[in-house]
Amino acid sequence: MRVGFVGVGHLGKHLAGSIRSAGYALTVHDRDREAAAELLAAGADWADTPRELAERIDTVVTCLPSPAAVTAVVAGDDGLLAGLSPGATWIDTSTNDRHELLRLAGLAADQGVVTLEAPVTGGVHKAAAGEITVLVGGDTAAFRAHLPLFAAIGGEVFHIGPLGSASVIKVITNMLAFVHLVAVGEALMLARRGGLDLGQAYEAIRASSGNSFVHETESQLILNGSYDIGFTMDLALKDLGFARELGRELGVPLELATLVQETFVRGREAYGGGAWSTTIVKLLEDELGTDLRAPGFPATLE
Structure with a gap:
């Protein structure tokens, strides 16, 4: 599985680092390339835009500070949906507005892209130790297919129910x-x-x-x-x-x-x-x- 990660700030850099440490091929993007310096030094690849990143991967994870940021990254002119192929998966670990999440998931579904939500809880220190709790909402088969990825990110992983329930x-x-x-x-x-x-x-x-x-x-x-x-x-x-x-x-x-x-x-x-x-x-x-x-x-x- 080729994994992309958008948003490597205080929390995201640790989640992405755990993915890379688990052996996944990782491509990252952030508004600030310097935020990704440690990940790039550890072997991750860089993409200049969300769209460019999406064109290279099978699964993309977002970790962003607001619903507006998620919407811009996913559905903007140069966003993820402009580059994701049918069969790809988008996983949002942000604390997002569930109605906006469901709207974006509908747009993704129109392109054959599966959406999972996976907000995390426990604090940045838990993310740094790979022990953060992962709360997943979405299709059961998609959850099971990505369970090794969730296990790489955190400690306890809960499948809460359908999309929106984890929010x-x-x-x-x-x-x-x-x-x-x-x-x-x-x-x-x-x-x-x-x-x-x-x-x-x-x-x-x-x-x-x-x-x-x-x-x-x-x-x-x-x-x-x-x-x-x-x-x-x-x-x-x-x-x-x-x-x-x-x-x-x-x-x-x-x-x-x-x-x-x-x-x-x-x-x-x-x-x-x-x-x-x-x-x-x-x-x-x-x-x-x-x-x-x-x-x-x-x-x-x-």
Whole structure:
């Protein structure tokens, strides 16, 4: 199988690297060629446009920051659909709008191209270790045919159901992560203001019924002060927007998610859309003039 990969940013470069390490012939494209430097040094080929890439491969994977970016790469004048041959497969690992995904999949189907969605979850550090969770939606036979590729990308792989279903569960998981993140900040501040040792508080929470994946990971970056999770405020707000839209569509109020979205709006106003999403906790730190630091915690996750 000849594989193409478009979008080798913070997350995509690790997914593409895992594919290359698994022995697949890999061709990559990104708006910034420098982003692909390590992949090219590892033996990947370069394509100047999505269309040129599509003409060389059997399966193409996209990992892009927004629905608009996915649409431009897939259906633009020099996009993937201009170069993909009948029988090819497009796999989108982006956190995408499911309605736009289904529309693009219809265009692909008109050309005999199969679409699978495979958003990933667990964080950039999990992608770097080849352990990220892969959530797949689409035709069962196509899923099975590409299972070795998904296994190369990550650890646990779930076939959620038909196309569009993986987008729903990815929105749910991200919504929960941001709710947990805001809650973690409040919990650590209670510990700090209560005179507790924050390192010991971290361990106690980790071993308690209040533990979460977000606490085990992002709390470490808060306590270090780097906040460097590799995921931005803008991306968090995009995903929370998807959650609110899904709630309206399905008739679920999402009151807690709405409050968290409003908190992230304030965070973006204070620190900018390019700030790491974990920086949302700094709102409370700055408001109270109290930092949440403890020795011995890493600046990045491994």
